[in-house]
Amino acid sequence: MNIVIVKDYEEMSARAAEHVAEFIRGRSPVTIGLPTGNTPTGMYRRLVEEHRAGKLDFSGVTTFNLDEYRGLAPDHPASFARYIKTNFLDHINIPPGRAHWPSGTGDEAEACREYEAALAAAGGLDLVILGIGVNGHIAFNEPGTSFASRTHVVPLTEETRRIAADGKNFARPEDVPEAGITMGVATIMSAKRVLLLASGPSKARALAAAVAGPVTEDVPASVLQRHDDVTIIADEAAAAGLPA
Structure with missing residues (x-):
């Protein structure tokens, strides 16, 4: 496990973008699992800047979002599909049909099977990028999720829903969907390389x-100790609880 500690969010974002860009340049085709939320936004901004320059x-890249809220269509303002298009995909040259996200609507079991099948058809993940929740979750795999899990539907904890109600997409915790569809822990662990990002003091306990x-x-994130190729980029606040 390679741990890189940087000063702040901006430096974390820059180092993460460098890591991903180097990975993409070194191979083609390449399949990448993408996170959403506040943590990776700066990284996406820098990757877009690299592309525009x-x-x-990205013509050889295939992407798979890690997760989605149940009940939200891809064009819903709070959906993770909408986030990744707005912050990343709409500004780069990934070919049509090469960007994937779990279906938040329709038959749940079928959506999970189809997502795993699409991942397999793409040859699996070469790189998966993760954030970490304050309770140690990765993607929407909440505490107690089986390490053997594949793409599945999971109830979201009250804590996760409370944090999501930040006024940007959801005003109140009760406005946040009660469940999500997510790559499972085993799906994530099957990636050839893992990049985990952590920023801010609220992540310090979980990261430690x-x-x-x-x-x-x-x-859930503790399972990464069993992976052979993990890089963690954390700012000083998030890394405060790590052993010296």
Whole structure:
């Protein structure tokens, strides 16, 4: 496990973008799992800048979003599909049909099967990019999720829904969908390389538990201790609880 500690969010975003850009330049085709939310937004901004400057070609890239809220269509303002299009995909040259996200509507079991099948057809994930929740979740895999899980529907904890109600997309926790569809832990662990990003003091306890605590389903991110190729980029605030 390679841990890179940087000063702040901006430096974390820059280093993450450098890591991803280098990975893409080194191989084609390439399949990448993408996170959403506040943590990766700066990274996406820098990757778009690299593309606009003619320094980064995404024509050989296939993407899969990590998760989605149940009940939200891709064009819903709060959907993760909408987020990734607005912040990233609409500004780069990924070919049509090469960007994927879980279906938040329709038959749940079928949506999970279809997503796993699409991942398999793409040859699996070469790189998966993750954030970490304050409770140690990765994607929407909440504490207690089986390490053997594949793409599945999961109830969201009250804490996750409370944090999501930040006034941007949801005004109140009760406005946040009660469940999400997510790549499972085993799906994530099957990626050839993992990049985890962490920023801010609210992530310090979870990151310390994931890196230095026991490997347990109570802290989903702790499973990354068992992966052979993990890089963590964390700012000083998020890394405050890590062993010296």
